[in-house]
Amino acid sequence: MALLLYELRRIGMASTCRRLAERTVPRVALEDPDGVSWLLDELRQAGFQDLVEAVLARDPVAEAVLDTVRPAMMLLWSLEYLGRMDLVRRLALRDLPYVVPDDAEYTASFLDVVARVGDAQDVMRFAERVVEEVEVSHVPRLGFLARSLWDHHAPGPLARLADRAVAGATPRTSSSFLDLLRMLRAYELDAHVDALIERIAEHPQLADPVTHTNLLRELRAAAETEAADRLEAIAPRNALSPTNPTNPTTETTTPPAPRGHRPYGLETNGVPALPWTWRDLDRPHAAPPQPRHTGAATTDADPWDSWHRYADN
Known part of the structure; x- marks a missing residue:
């Protein structure tokens, strides 16, 4: 309507x-x-x-x-704009124990409203609940909630929120790692900064050399030299070799030689593959080409010679 x-x-x-x-x-x-x-x-x-x-x-x-926090905030903002703080207080405090914190940014706004219309106990009660339930994977939105907890003097819930964020951090999403690192520094959570770097250093994803290199590049570009130096000292020791997945530190095969004049690749026995055309499929009873070698290649004959002989026949 x-x-x-x-x-x-x-x-x-x-x-x-x-x-x-x-x-x-x-x-x-x-x-x-x-x-x-x-x-x-x-x-x-x-x-x-x-x-x-x-x-x-x-x-x-x-x-x-009120099921989730976002629609709750829509109504709270409208009532607050109209100056009906009595209705704002009723709504916020009534649903304080039940509203689902499905979005960290709107949860921070709800906490701000509770701080305006309630008391310190209401703030702490809501803060202690939502830091256990809110989604922590989206770090930029999480920053709103961290700031709200900091502003309303809730160090315990803020530390718990940081614990959960650090536990879920991965090096592959370098931007989220960097945002989380900055958030922890902004609210003086130095112990969590160390825990974050240690977790990333031990994370299996850091074994990927590409992930390791990209993360270091992002950190240095953001002037996070301390974290970059600590992570750079940790070589990706566990990177798996595609040729020997059971022993990641050694190579057991040499890279294949250039294809050169073998545009159709090699057969499974190492012999250059003969070319073919779609016309060959229309001649199932035609004389087949000369048989390929069944063992390792022992001749220097050019496979194109046998093809030309077959085509001439």
Whole structure:
């Protein structure tokens, strides 16, 4: 409904927009916090302040169903913009134990609201729960939550959040590793910085020389020379050789010689493969070409000579 009101207002049909809003407000469902937030914003921007008050009079907080933190924040922001801090406080504190922190950035915003309308115990109770549940793989969003925890003086939850982030770090996503390293330094989590570098140094992915090189290059480009120096001292000792996967430190075969005049490659016994054409498939009973050698190549004869002889016949 909010989208329809927006479109009517956008094309200048103010009277139609007003009539539709008057019919909608008394009976529109208020369970979806995201939809209620959008409806309040559209009514406010259209100048229908009386209809905004009519929606608020229906007590959207009592009907709103908050599952995850993002739609909860949409409604909280709308109510806060309207100056209804009483409704903001009711909504935030009512769902404090239940709202799912599925997004670290919106979880940080929810924590900020709790700090504005609640007390220190409310902040700590919410912080201790969400640092155990929030997804830590997206480090840029995680930075919002870390900053909120720092601002609201929650060092214990902040350290626990850092523990989980360090435990999930990998060297292959060098940008995430670098973001996490900077975040830990920004909030003076020096012990976690050391733990992060040690984890990356021992991670199996660092055995890949390409991963090792890319990570060092990213760190030096970001002026993280200390971390780069510590990781550079750790050679990728466990890198597997494609020719001898059971003994990664030794090579058991030599690289193949250049193909040269053997554009069709080699047979399994090392003999240069003879060329063929699609016409050969149409002549299944034709005389086959001269048989290939069955042992290792012992002659210097050019395989093209036998092909030309077969083609001439």
